[in-house]
Amino acid sequence: xxxVEQDPGPxxxxxxxxxxxxxxxSNSASQSFFWYRQDCRKEPxxxxxxxxxxxxxxxxxxxxxxxxxxxxxxxxDSKLSDSATYLCVVNxxxxxxFYFGSGTKLNxxx
Amino acid sequence: ETGVTQTPxxxxxxxxxxxxxxxxQHLGHNAMYWYKQSAKKPLELMFVYSLEERVENNSVPSRxxxxxxxxxxxxxxxxxxxxxxxxxxxCASSQDVGDEQFFGPGTRLTVL
Numbered sequence: 001x002x003x004v005e006q007d008p009g010p011x012x013x014x015x016x017x018x019x020x021x022x023x024x025x026s027n028s029a030s031q032s033f034f035w036y037r038q039d040c041r042k043e044p045x046x047x048x049x050x051x052x053x054x055x056x057x058x059x060x061x062x063x064x065x066x067x068x069x070x071x072x073x074x075x076x077d078s079k080l081s082d083s084a085t086y087l088c089v090v091n092x093x094x095x096x097x098f099y100f101g102s103g104t105k106l107n108x109x110x
Numbered sequence: 111e112t113g114v115t116q117t118p119x120x121x122x123x124x125x126x127x128x129x130x131x132x133x134x135q136h137l138g139h140n141a142m143y144w145y146k147q148s149a150k151k152p153l154e155l156m157f158v159y160s161l162e163e164r165v166e167n168n169s170v171p172s173r174x175x176x177x178x179x180x181x182x183x184x185x186x187x188x189x190x191x192x193x194x195x196x197x198x199x200x201c202a203s204s205q206d207v208g209d210e211q212f213f214g215p216g217t218r219l220t221v222l
Contacts, residue, residue: 004152031208032208034211042215043200043213043214043215043216044200044213045213046210046211049210087152087153091208097155097166098143098155098211099152100152100153101152102150102151102152
């Protein structure tokens with residue numbers, strides 16, 4: 001079983017739509033969680049950390065569900081510029097182990 | 111933009127060549143990382159350094175040799191690579207191991 005799993009998509013949504021991605025992780029001892037976005041042929045860029053109580057940054061909301069071992073990312077009022085691949089990152093109890101998901105591709109269309 | 115720079119941005123090398131990738135971070139971070147990203151695969155963590163000490167080596171072949179002379183610089187020395195080593199090599203840094211990481215633009219490596 002993979003450490004981190006994501007639906008590869010693509011998710012094709014119109015501008016203004018709300019879209020949500022989930023990411024499941026296998027190690028219950030995982031301690032920190034992040035969402036990154038990666039544009040084509042570019043480096044990953046930190047979108048937001050994911051806190052236990054959930055957190056929001058503008059149109060983006062991240063949630064953590066430890067019982068079911070998944071994190072989610074909700075994007076409201078999608079913009080064309082949100083088109084990218086969204087990567088889920090999980091850091092296990094051993095701080096030296098970072099696992100990236102394969103990413104979920106989002107296409108926002110006019 | 112992110113405070114992490116990498117050179118060169120593109121590299122083509124033969125299997126018998128020796129080359130080095132360089133990474134520099136201007137963020138005052140204590141931890142630095144090397145990742146490999148192959149097409150259609152997730153990022154693979156290769157090496158982790160904390161305060162210039164290697165703390166993780168994820169079963170990477172010895173033809174990849176990292177070096178961290180100080181907390182701002184990280185090198186990846188390449189020797190006798192194989193065509194399957196062609197990939198995007200990304201450097202990242204974080205305040206401490208386990209914190210949010212900031213990536214450099216990567217070196218796109220092609221091994222002929």
